[in-house]
Amino acid sequence: MVGLQRRSATLVVMLATLMVVLDLGLVNIALPTLATALEVSESRAVWVATSYQLVCAASLLSFAALSHLMGQWRVFSCGLVLYTLGALGASLAMGLGWLLFWRVVQGLGGAAILSLGPSLYRKIFPHRLLGHAIGLNALVVAFGLASGPSLGGVVLSMASWHWIFALNVPVGLVAIWLAWRSLPYESWRRTGFDWPGALLSMLMMSGFLLAMERLGHGQSHTLIIGLAVLSLLAFAAFVWRQGRAPAPLVPLSLFAEPRFTSASVVTVLAFIAQGAAFVALPFLYQTLMNASPLQAALLFTPWPMALLISGPLAGRLADKYDPALLSAGGLVLFVIGMAGLAWLSSAGSAAYLLLPSLLCGLGYGFFQAPNNREIIGYAPLALSASASGVLASLRTFGQCQGSAMVALIMALPFGSVSLALWLAAAVALAALLVSVLRLSQPARVVAS
Template sequence: MLIRRLFVTRPGDEGLPGPQRRHAMLVMVLGTLMSVLDNGIVNIALPTLASELAVSESRAVWITNIYQLVCAALLLGFAALSRLVGRRRLYLGGLALFVVASLCCALSRSFEWLVASRMLQGVGAAAMLSIGPSMYRLIFPSRLLGSAIGMGALVVAFGIAFGPSLGGIILHFASWPWLFAINVPLGLLALVLGLRALPGEPAQSHGFDWTGAVLSVVMLSGFVFSLDHIGHGARGMSAWLPLLISTLCLVLFVWRQRRAAAPLVPLGMFRQARFSIAATVSLLAFVAQGIAFVGLPFMFQTVMGASPLEAALLFTPWPMALMLVGPLSGRLADRFNPTLISSLGLMIFLLGMSSLATLTADADALAIGWRAVLCGVGYGLFQAPNNREMIGSVTLAHSANASGVLASVRTFGQALGTASVGLMLALPAASLTHALWLGCVSVVAALALSVWRIPLARVRA
C-alpha cells in the first residue's frame, strides 16, 4: 500500500508522473543498495582483511574509513557541480566510476592497492550520494516527500541487513576479493537502467567555485587524519598540524562562500534554524552509528570469538528493525511534527547504544539481539523524519545544495565514528566498550538539540 501510493498522481502534483516515478525510483534504489551493500560487506570483513593483508586492526579500519572520508570531502563540491553538468550526467558518471573502482578493489593484492581503490570508489559514491536526496525532491511531490525518504531508509536498512550476512557468506565460501566483485554486475545493471530512466535537465550557466571545493576537501579530511595520527601515537606538530590546517581551511571556506559569485554552499540556507539544527543532529547521530557499525563486528569476532557469518547474524536485528520502522516513520513525518518523531527515535536509540556498551564477552545471542533491535527501532524513527525536516526546510532552488550538506554530514559523521574506533583500538588504555560509550555521548548531544527544536518546528511548520 505504501509503495503503491508513491506512484499515484494527483492534480497539482510536482515531480514526475506516476509511471516515470516508478522507473526513476528503481534506479535510485539500485544505486543506493549497491553503495550500502558495499559498506556492510566490508565492515563485517575488516578482521579477516586485517589478517590476510597482514596489517593491524587499527590500520585495517582505513579500508572503510578512506571510502567514507573521500565521500565526505567531495560531496559538497559534487552537489554544486551538478548545477553545471546536470544531475543525470553526474549520477551516471559516478555510478560508472564506482563499478570500475569495485573491479580494482577485487583485483587488489596489497593493503595499499586496496586503500587506493577504495579512494576511487569513494569518488564515484560521492558523485551519486551528493544528489540523491535532491533527486527525491525532483521525482516526488512534496506531499509524498517524507514517504519517499522513508522508502529510501527502507532500502538502506535492507542493504545494511543483507550486507553483513552476504559478507559472511562470501568469506565462508570464497576469498575476500569477491566481497568487491559482487558490486560489478549490480552496478552495470543500475547503469543500463539509469541511462534509460533518469530524466535529464539543462546545465546552468553560472560558474563553479574551485577554490571553495579545494578548501572543503582539506577542511573535511584534515580533522579525521589528525585523529588517526594521534591514535597511532603521533605527538607534537605531526599530530596537530592536520587539525590546524583543517581549522584554517574552515575559516577560509566560510570567508570564500560569503564572497563567491557561485558559492559551493549558499550560507543563507543556514539562516534557516530548522535546516542548520537538523544538519547538526544528523552529524551527531551518524557519528554514533559509525562507531557501532565498525566497533560491533570487531567486538563480536575478536572479543566474543564469533566467526564472520556468526557476527553478521548477531548484527542483523539492528537493520531488520530499521527496515520495518523506517517507512512508517517517513509516513508519520508527512502527517505530524517530524522533530517530535525523530526525538523519540533518538531516545530509544540511546537506550540501545548504552545497553550495547554494557555487553560482556560471554553475552548470548538473545542478550545481543534485543539491544540491537532497540537501536534499529530508534534509528528508524529518527532518520527519515530528520531528513525530511532538513530537505523540506529549504527552497527547491537550494535542494541540491541541501542534499550535498545532508550527504556530507552523514558520511563525515560515519567517518568520524570509524576514526574514533580506530583511535580506541590504537590506544593501550582504551577498548571497544569505550568507543560505544563515546557513541552514547554523541547521541545524548543529538537528543538534547533535537528536543530543543521541537517548539521551533511546530511554529514554523
C-alpha cells in the first residue's frame, strides 16, 4: 500500500482511535451535568461511563478473533458504524435508559476499533516502518488524553450535554467513508469462531471490571470476592479452552516468543502504574492542593503533552534500534518521574510536580511506542489481529488494576495519595526490571 491510499488508511485508523480515546475524557467530565439534567443520582450517572467501558473491554478479544473470519477491514468498518450510530443515538436520548443502551452500542464499536487499530497499521505500513506507525498511534492517544477533559469542559460551557456525543457523529461519518475507500480489502475466510472462548473472555473481563468498579465504590466484600472468583475461574477455563480450540481467540503460540511475552508483562505493569497516577493526581490537585477542575486539567497537561513529543520520536527510533532498549530507557525516566511525584506530593505546591509529570510523559512515550511495536511486530502477520486484541486487553486490565489499587489504598486507615504514588512507582520499577531482563532475550526478525 503506497501513496494516497496509505495516507487515507492511516487517517482512518487515527480518526477512529481519537474518537474512542476522547470518549472517556469527554464523558467523565460531563457526569455531574448528566446526573442533574437526567434527574438521577451520581452513582447511577456513572453507569454512562461504566457501561461503555465494560462492554468495550469484554468484547476486545472477540472482535480481534472475528476479523480472522470476516477480514479486518470489515470488522473495523462495522465498528465505526456501530460507534457512530451509538454516538448519534446517545445525542438524541431523552432518558438514562436509552442513553445506556446507546452507550452499549458505542462500547461494541469501540471494542472493534481498539482491538484492530494496531494490527491495521501492520497491513498499511511495511515492517521497516512499523515503529513509525505505532508512534503515530501514540501521538493520537496522547492528544486524546490531553484534550478530552478540556474539550468536554468547553462543550459543556457552550451547549447541552447532548453535544458531548454529537461531536463524534461527523467525525465518524468521515471515517466510515474513508474506511470503505482506503482500508486493505480481505475476502471472507472459511474458518471457525470460538464461541465458548468468546463467552469465557467476556465473563473473565466483565467479572474483573465489575469487581474493580465495586471495590472503588466500597461495595460489599462478598460481592467483590464473588466477582473476582468468577473472573479467575473464567480465566482458567479460557486458557484451557485456547489450548484446545480449533480456531482460538488467542493462539497460545504467541506466547512462545519470549520477547512477546516479556513485552506483554511490561505492558500490564506499566499501565497499572500509569492508571494509578491518572486517578491519584486529579485527587491530589483538587482535594489536597485546592485546585479548580480547570486548574487540575492544566496541571495534568505536561504528562500527555510530553508523550505527544516522545511517542512519535520513539516510534521512528524503534525502526532503527532495539525496541527493548528504547523501552527500558523510557521506563528509567518514567520511574524517576513517578518517584518524584510521590516524593513531592506532600510539598504543598503543584508547581513542584510539573517536572516529574514531564519526565513521566517523556519516559512513557519512549516506553510505549517501542514496546507496542514488539508486541505487534513479533507476532506472525497472520496473527497480528490476535496480538492487537491482546495488547488492547492488557492495556485495559492494567488501567483498571491501577485505578482499583488507588481506591483500595485510599480506603485504608493509613492510606494517602502519597502512598498510592509510591506504590505506583514500585510497580513502574518492576516493569523496568522485566524490561531490562528482556534485553538478554534474542531478537528475532519477523518477515513482513
